[in-house]
Amino acid sequence: MILLIMLAKVFSGAVLGLESVPITIEVDIASRALPHFQIVGLADKAVEESKERVRSAIQNSSLDFPIHKITVNLAPADLPKEGALYDLPIALGLLLGNESLKVAISDCLFLGELSLDGGLRSTPGVLPIALMAKDQGFKHIFIPQVNAKEAAIISGIAIYAVPSLKDLVDHFLGVKKLVPIPEEKLDFDFDTDYESDFSDIKGQESAKRALEIAAAGSHNVLLKGSPGSGKTLLARTFPSILPKLTEDEAIEITKIYSVSNLLSLKDPVIKKRPFRSPHHTTSHIGLIGGGTRPKPGEISLAHRGVLFLDEIPEFPRHALEALRQPLEDGFVTVSRASGTSHFPSKFTLIAACNPCPCGYTLSNSRKCLCSPHQISQYQKRLSGPFLDRIDLHVFCSDIPANKLSDYALGENSKAIRQRVQKARDTQIVRFNGAKITANSEMSNREVKKYCLLDEKSHQLLTQAVSTLGLSGRGYYRLLKVSRTIADLAESENIQVNHVAEALQYRQKDN
Template sequence: MLVKTYGSAVFGVNALTITIEVSISGGNKYYMVGLPDNAVKESLQRVESAINIAGFRMPRQKIVVNLAPADIRKEGSAYDLPIAIGILAASGQIPSEELENYFIMGELSLDGAIQPIKGALPIAIQAQNDGFKGFILPKQNVREAAIVDGLIAYGVETLAQVIAFFNKSEKLEQVKINTKEEFLKNIGNYEHDFSDVKGQENIKRALEIAAAGGHNVILIGPPGAGKTMLAKRLPTILPPLNLYEALETTKIHSVAGKLSAADALMTIRPYRSPHHTISDVALVGGGIHPQPGEISLAHNGVLFLDELPEFKRTVLEVMRQPLEDRKVAISRARFSVEYPASFMLVASMNPCPCGFYNHPEKECVCAPGVVQKYLSKISGPLLDRIDLHVEVTPVNFSELASSREAEKSEYIRKRVIRAREIQDLRFADKQDLHYNAQMSPKMVRKVCQINEAGTTLLKSAMERLGLSARAYDRILKVARTIADLDGSENVALEHLAESINYRSLDRDGWAG
């Protein structure tokens, strides 16, 4: 007898429908075809044990399991459950009439318990697109699938529950999620707040500008100056995720298996902070079984690279294209996938190996030339993609001991949102342009026009401070963002002057 069940394979952040065909006929061998990997081939041992524990029998006949389309490689253990149900239906132990209405996915333990899977949300979206009635999946993943409107999501814990459902001897409880309510429930609910940071008003201002224009930023300062503390609070002043961004971000984390059982929808912007020993594959994604990297997990949020010069140069260089294109394409001999990667890069670094170059109180003990060598670990092309270079100085005791409450993130966020609204109007007719940091040189000339006095100031600053040519466009972009924060239609002299201060690493002689 031939029976079909339905599941899915995840490629990138999207899913593809897989038909699991089970045929039982005369003979005594098991065959698994359709480009299965080792985890899929091993499923028959798990399936046999789970079926026996559930009180049913594994047929002692020729069983052929085909995973169609057969030219696409099937990976992982999530096909265990549809294979088990297919075998039981093909052997006449459960009816097969309802199988065509459901996607079924889940890994089986030997005792019949169902383990969680990756990519439940994109699979659920694919099931809805293909017109399936429902999706039967592990209970740990059911909240992800339940946010897809028009699809019935059933969370199950054991194979016996699924068998009883198709035998109509037990009903499964549908999990319902109000997507709008779930989205609004925790939006803006951040653990950290800018009011926790004492002093550092100039750094907070720089991060406000970065958030308003979507600019990448690097913080340079000695150990203990508060660089990491400030970076952790940057997501709290970014505009809240809209529903489309929340779904897109949730899909990526679902594919990577990073969502907890309690999460249905990510409602706060992600913050990722990988260690400097990370490999280039872990950062950008890929691998034998392709997975999103840290830059994709930071999509619509913040990627913080602490101690930037300590990262391997190859790791930093692979970020150059994603920073420009806001997506990463992973191409290998057997597959090609694309992951979104639109993130704000926030990097921090000490000014030298000992950490105290340019320190107001402590003396740098690095040998001559060491500072320049340390800074040269960051390549020019990567630095070219960072708009704001901000020097962070230590907080003095009087500021630390002050009882005056600092400004809360919610007030800064309101100003950022107003500036973003101005940019939304400005770039309304541009499909892939949303904020100032994304402007091309041609767009900079059009949007960031300055008067004669501004031109004189910029010329003087570039000559006096020895600013590089690449600083020119960056200064204009940041000045445009400062003007947006002020609600100004034109880029004024004070906006240019402030923007020029945020190009520390471009100054000749900064590192001796």
């Protein structure tokens, strides 16, 4: 007996962390062997289940499913393959191996989950795979129609939105050609509607100023005050003064949300800075990222945006301590037996807390019910190394009754945002080519280069280091804040008043 073997190769991709790698799908059909369908190549349960989805999709699309021994290999074999995105390339490989199709596809990449009727469902991770396909030199990529808007922001590669398996076959047979989707130009010049505006916040002028500095330089802030003093409102209004995203930042964020399967199908490209506010019961993995197959946590979902931790002393100590490295490095590394994943986490931390368990130890209107020991234990929930990474420590005082009843509006968010945007534009020009977009991202070497002080400023800073007991990290963070204040003042050099203002927001190190 002569064993006839037909072999087909189709290309797809796998997402590892936020990056993607090419996957070769080899389909072997042995025509004179007992019918059997197996998938090899370190495939997970979802990939194994694709056998039945692919079979039904091919048959319900009025196409011939090969009744032979079928072996599908996902190469390279040492990389884990997960998800249903291999349904479409496996189905195409079967049709090619069965000679239902005869077409050259060596410069094409395919991905998509099949429904039983042959339609294509939404698939997570389309954007990083499409970017990889472009970098690897592929000329065409075929994706589910529902993911078209997500991939449309990529130029330099023909992207086809495929409604169903039958439509893809008709395209290759020449029955009805699919047309590449047009590239979508990202537009960030639009006014976003926010739930609250800075003009609605009564009092708290010092806190508003601190948040303006934080927005301009992407500095971390701790808001401390009695219950009802406006800490949460200030934090939730903070996004209304943030600078607009750059195109590169938008793509970075969209990649994270794509692999997390959190993109909206209607408007999948992230065009405004994310604001994440996890509850204090959030687990360590939920906050930092991880899992058996590592996924981004809240700190990565807040990348280039805001992470708001309300009632921060209530968060688990080990979760807060795990924030220290991402706050310093701008990324988090998650290691598992299957490999190591790196997730970006350049976010602005806004934390809020009460000064004591009851919240009124610094209040002028209510008496504190806590003992000194309770206050001490409560404040020790935030470690010194963690607090040292906070650039701006702000006290939110009680709002007087006459302020609350005052109907006069303060400065609105739009006016503040214009100053913030101007300062951020100055920083982008300053760090051109250095992969830095904000003052907070400067290394110590860059601080020495861009944060030069005159004699008076240097004397003030030297005295402050001694008085406040600043650490080396605190010293450099103080200089970064001073640089941001100078940028807001449109000053080329850091002046003594800029350093003095920055010092107001540093707490004394014990």
